[in-house]
Amino acid sequence: MFDVLTILNNILNIIIWRIFSGAAVIMFVWAGFIFLTAQGDPAKITQAKKAVVWGIIGIIVGLAAFSMGNIIKTILG
Numbered sequence: 001m002f003d004v005l006t007i008l009n010n011i012l013n014i015i016i017w018r019i020f021s022g023a024a025v026i027m028f029v030w031a032g033f034i035f036l037t038a039q040g041d042p043a044k045i046t047q048a049k050k051a052v053v054w055g056i057i058g059i060i061v062g063l064a065a066f067s068m069g070n071i072i073k074t075i076l077g
Contacts, residue, residue: 012066016066017066020062023058024055024058024059024062027051027054027055027058028052028055030051031048031049031051031052031055032048034047034048034051035048
């Protein structure tokens with residue numbers, strides 16, 4: 001018999017991580033597309049660099065949010 005924690009963990013592992021990974025890939029593809037179509041325009045290059053930075057920040061926040069439960073569980077015992 002499944003308990004609630006196991007079901008939530010399965011949902012996180014199966015659904016949420018796939019959505020998160022897909023969004024991260026789309027963000028970097030979009031930044032690459034902006035880089036490729038910039039044609040030397042400094043404003044578009046700056047926009048593409050910001051997209052890469054925000055993509056990295058999003059990955060860091062997502063990983064921190066997902067692992068926060070394990071970190072708190074380890075600290076509190």
